[in-house]
Every structure is written in structure tokens, then in C-alpha cells.
Amino acid sequence: MIGGLFACSDGTPxxxxxxxxxxxxxxxxxxxxxxxxxxxxxxxxxxxxxVLTAIEATSKNFVxxxxxxxxxxxxxxxxxxxxAAMVSSGCFGAMxxxxxxxxxxxxxxxxxxxxxxxxMKSEVITQKSxxxxxxxxxxxxxxxxxxxxxVKDFEAAVSEKTAMMWxxxxxxxxxxxxxxxxxxxxxxxxxxxxxxxxxxxPPVENLTKYNKMGYDLVAFSGGKGICGPQSAGxxxxxxxxxxxxxxxxxxNSDSLGRGLKVNxxxxxxxxxALENYLNRDHEAEWKEWERRIAVMTEKVGSxxxxxxxxxxxxxxxxxxxxxxxxxxxxxxxxxxxLKQKLREGDPSIDxxxxxxxxxxxxxxxxMLQDGEAEIVGDRIAQLLxxx
Numbered sequence: 001m002i003g004g005l006f007a008c009s010d011g012t013p014x015x016x017x018x019x020x021x022x023x024x025x026x027x028x029x030x031x032x033x034x035x036x037x038x039x040x041x042x043x044x045x046x047x048x049x050x051v052l053t054a055i056e057a058t059s060k061n062f063v064x065x066x067x068x069x070x071x072x073x074x075x076x077x078x079x080x081x082x083x084a085a086m087v088s089s090g091c092f093g094a095m096x097x098x099x100x101x102x103x104x105x106x107x108x109x110x111x112x113x114x115x116x117x118x119x120m121k122s123e124v125i126t127q128k129s130x131x132x133x134x135x136x137x138x139x140x141x142x143x144x145x146x147x148x149x150x151v152k153d154f155e156a157a158v159s160e161k162t163a164m165m166w167x168x169x170x171x172x173x174x175x176x177x178x179x180x181x182x183x184x185x186x187x188x189x190x191x192x193x194x195x196x197x198x199x200x201x202p203p204v205e206n207l208t209k210y211n212k213m214g215y216d217l218v219a220f221s222g223g224k225g226i227c228g229p230q231s232a233g234x235x236x237x238x239x240x241x242x243x244x245x246x247x248x249x250x251x252n253s254d255s256l257g258r259g260l261k262v263n264x265x266x267x268x269x270x271x272x273a274l275e276n277y278l279n280r281d282h283e284a285e286w287k288e289w290e291r292r293i294a295v296m297t298e299k300v301g302s303x304x305x306x307x308x309x310x311x312x313x314x315x316x317x318x319x320x321x322x323x324x325x326x327x328x329x330x331x332x333x334x335x336x337x338l339k340q341k342l343r344e345g346d347p348s349i350d351x352x353x354x355x356x357x358x359x360x361x362x363x364x365x366x367m368l369q370d371g372e373a374e375i376v377g378d379r380i381a382q383l384l385x386x387x
Contacts, residue, residue, distance in 0.1 A: 033349045033372045037317050037364035038199060038224035042350055045227045045367060047273065054272040055229075055265040065251050068264055072271045077236060079274055082211045085236035086246055087222070087270045089260040091198035093249070094219035094235035095137035095166075097257050099124065101217075101244035102164040102192045103141055111247055112254050115142030121163035125154060125191075127175040130168040134198070138166055141256060149176050151185070158189050169197040169210070170316035183214040192216040192241060198233075199316040201225040204282055207274075217241055225366070228273030229266040289320045289365040292373035296322050296363060299377030303384050305330030313356060319366045323357060326384060333387035335361050341383055349376055 024031055034042050047055075069086060076085035088094035103120060104110035110120060124138055128147040135145065143163060148154045154177070165186050172178055177185070179195075186193035194217040195210050202225055210218045217237040223230030235245060249257030262270070293310050301308045305327035312318055328334075333341075338361055342349040352362040363376060 030348050032343075033347050033369075033376060034367040035349055035351045035363040035372075035376050036353065037319075037367055038221075039353070040223075040230070041353075042367075044221075044223035044230040045225065046369075047229065047269070048227055048276060050276050051228060051269045051273045055269045058265045058268045063264055065264065068267055069246065072267050073242070075271050076234065076274060079207075079278060080211060080234075080236055081208045082218070082236035084239040084242035085234065086242055087262050087267045088219075088233040088235050088245075088249070089231055089257075089262050090223070090233040091196065091219045091221040092134060092137040092233070093257065093260040093262075094233045095134075095194065095196060096140050096260065097245040097249045098194050098217040098219060098235050098237075098241065099138045099141045099143065099164060099166075100248035100256050101241045102194075103143070104248060105240070105244050106247055108247075111252075111256075114248075114256050115140065117142045121161050123159070123161040124164045124166050125157055125162055126166045126168075127171070127177060129174045129176075130166070130171045132168060132171075134196075135166070135168075138164075151177060151181070154185060158191070162189070162191050165191050165193045167193065167195045167215075169195050169200050170314075173314055179210075179213055186216065187214065192238070194219065194237075199224045200318070201277070202282065202286075202318055204278065204280075207278070211236065217245075222270045222273065226273050226277045228270045229262075232262050232266045232270040234270065234274070286320075292365040292368055293320045293322045295373040296377035296380070299374075299381045300324055300384060303331075303381060306384060311356075317364060319364060321352075321356075321365065322363045323355075324361045324363075324380065325359060331384050331387045333383065335359055338380070338383055338387075342379060345379060347375065349379060351376075 032042065036042050038045050072087060073085045077083065088097055100114060103114055122143055123146050124143045125146045125148060128149050131147065146157045148157050165182065167182055183193055193215050195215045196219050197206060197210065198221040200206050201220065215237060217235060220234040222228035222232035222234055248255050250261045252258065297308045300306055307325045309323040311321050311323055313321065339351055342351060352364060355362045
């Protein structure tokens with residue numbers, strides 16, 4: 001009788017029945033070829049077999065969440081050479097918890113009080129050129145951003161209200177204060193520094209680079225280049241700040257980050273993904289990405305009026321990309337119209353939305369799967385020739 005409760009109506013075990021289901025088809029959701037990269041709107045990256053195995057294995061038992069957090073944090077810290085680490089709900093969650101840590105420390109009254117910062121430090125200094133959409137993760141804590149451009153500006157802005165200095169890694173080239181000087185200013189004024197490196201692996205060296213440089217907190221997305229769970233991230237740095245960040249989030253009930261949960265399976269999966277990423281053959285991976293670019297270039301580059309260019313973004317999503325442009329007098333379709341036709345086709349294809357350069361179609365190599373570079377190249381060639 002008990003066994004019957006766990007069987008399907010036709011006697012097939014649930015696991016066997018589930019393996020045959022096409023969930024996306026049932027929902028009417030169309031899978032896409034991802035030529036855009038690790039954008040959240042396209043569900044980031046794909047988890048590898050080792051991560052899925054870890055998720056399945058850890059789904060069968062209950063554990064004490066704080067104990068799991070501790071042990072996984074210790075393993076991750078050892079892998080990246082940090083004092084301490086934690087798994088967060090994406091890089092966004094890492095920044096929120098890290099900011100909260102700088103505001104409250106381990107003071108339980110302050111943890112309960114935020115985002116009301118009455119009587120507390122309430123300002124975060126950043127460079128004007130580093131402001132962007134996702135700094136809402138920092139503002140969630142109730143802080144006010146103080147924008148500066150030069151060291152002189154910084155020294156005029158720093159005060160007893162300053163809780164943290166926030167740096168956007170991919171904007172390093174455009175800021176007037178670079179990494180080393182930013183960290184040095186933090187040490188000089190005894191203010192914690194945080195570096196947002198969400199999409200900044202590869203190169204793999206970045207996972208240890210900014211700890212060694214002296215940042216007090218470093219945040220990464222787990223579901224981008226590391227290929228961990230899309231809803232997970234990493235925060236590592238000073239032991240006291242990681243302890244405070246943990247107090248400001250789940251499973252602690254009355255905390256700003258209570259809703260920024262990562263389940264036990266994702267916590268272990270994130271650790272395994274990081275371990276797996278560090279052990280990957282990065283040189284072979286890079287060669288495969290370059291091969292995909294070469295395949296697409298060959299398919300579209302010989303069309304009259306078409307220009308192709310392989311490029312690397314300077315920081316963030318730093319992998320081989322292909323840029324395709326054309327003479328509008330010879331090929332009468334706009335880049336936006338071509339992108340729309342790619343989306344509407346079968347299979348549906350997404351390329352980089354917006355792009356690094358206007359009036360172009362740009363494709364990232366790293367989230368394409370086996371055989372997809374050929375499909376993308378053929379489809380774009382067909383559309384350009386038809387136009």
C-alpha cells in the first residue's frame with residue numbers, strides 16, 4: 001500500500017516518468033540558443049554534471065543550515081585564498097549582505113534596525129563613473145551614495161558617516177582612481193572596501209586577484225562563468241565582515257537579508273561549481289570559444305558588404321566575441337530587425353542585447369553548445385543574403 005502511494009497511476013516509478021517529460025514544452029516555453037552570454041534574462045549559464053549530481057545528492061537529507069554554511073564557507077575561502085567566505089543569493093545578494101555587514105558589524109540591535117540608519121553610519125563612497133543599475137543592491141540597506149571623481153574629492157567626502165567604499169570592477173578603466181589606490185585609501189582611513197566582480201571570470205585569476213590586492217569584500221556571481229546555480233553567488237573577504245554578513249541574512253529571522261535565501265542544495269552546488277571551475281582546462285576551453293568564432297566568421301564573412309571582427313570585452317564577460325556589421329546600402333535590414341528575426345526563428349536565437357558597439361550584431365561564444373555556432377552562423381548568413 002505504501003509503495004502504491006509513491007507510484008504513478010500506470011505503475012511507472014515517478015523518477016522514470018519525470019525523465020520523459022518535456023517541461024518547457026508543457027509550459028509553452030521555447031528554449032533558445034544563447035549567443036548572448038551569461039545574462040540573467042537568458043538564465044545565466046548551464047550547470048555542469050558535477051553540480052547537478054551534488055544538488056541531487058544533497059536533496060535527500062536535512063541538515064542544520066548554519067553548520068552547512070560554516071563548512072562550505074571554509075572550503076570556498078581555502079579555494080580562493082580568503083579569510084572567510086559565504087554563498088549568497090547571487091552577486092546582488094552578496095553586495096546587500098556585505099553592505100549590511102559594514103553598517104552593523106555583529107551588533108544585533110543594528111541588524112534589526114536597518115534600513116533605518118538613525119544614529120549609524122549611513123554613507124557609501126563610490127566613483128561617479130562606477131554608478132550603474134545594480135548598485136540598488138547597496139542602496140537596499142538605506143545608505144546614501146556619495147559620488148566622487150578624484151582623490152581630492154574623496155578626502156573631502158570621507159567622514160564619520162562613511163560606512164564603506166564600493167568599487168565596480170568592470171569600470172576600473174574609466175575611473176580616475178584605480179584599484180590599488182582605492183584599496184590604499186580604504187586602509188588609510190580604516191574604511192572597508194568592496195569590489196563588485198559579478199561577471200568577471202574568466203580569467204580564473206580574478207577569483208584570487210582582488211583578495212591579494214587587499215579588498216575587504218569581493219563579490220562574484222555564481223551562475224555566470226563559474227557555472228554554478230543561477231540564484232547563487234559568492235562573497236569573500238575579512239572574517240569579521242563575513243560573520244556580520246551572515247548575521248544579516250538567512251536563516252536569521254529579523255534581518256534585512258532574510259529573504260535572500262539559498263537552499264542547501266545550491267550552497268553545496270556552488271562550492272562544487274567553484275571547485276570544478278578552478279580545475280577546468282581553461283586553455284582548451286578558450287580554444288573552443290575561438291573555434292566557434294572562426295566558424296561563424298567563415299559563414300558570414302564572405303557576403304558582400306559584411307564586415308566581421310573578433311573582440312574581447314576589456315573587463316567582464318572577457319571571452320571571444322564576434323561583431324558583425326554591414327553596408328546598409330547593400331544589405332537592407334537593420335541590426336535590430338535581424339535580431340528580431342533570429343528570436344522568431346526555429347530554433348530561437350538570442351544575441352547580445354544592446355551590444356558594445358551600435359549598429360552591429362554581436363555574439364558571445366561561451367554559452368553556445370555543441371553545434372550551435374554552426375546554426376547561428378548559417379542563420380545569420382541566410383538572413384543577410386535574403387536582405
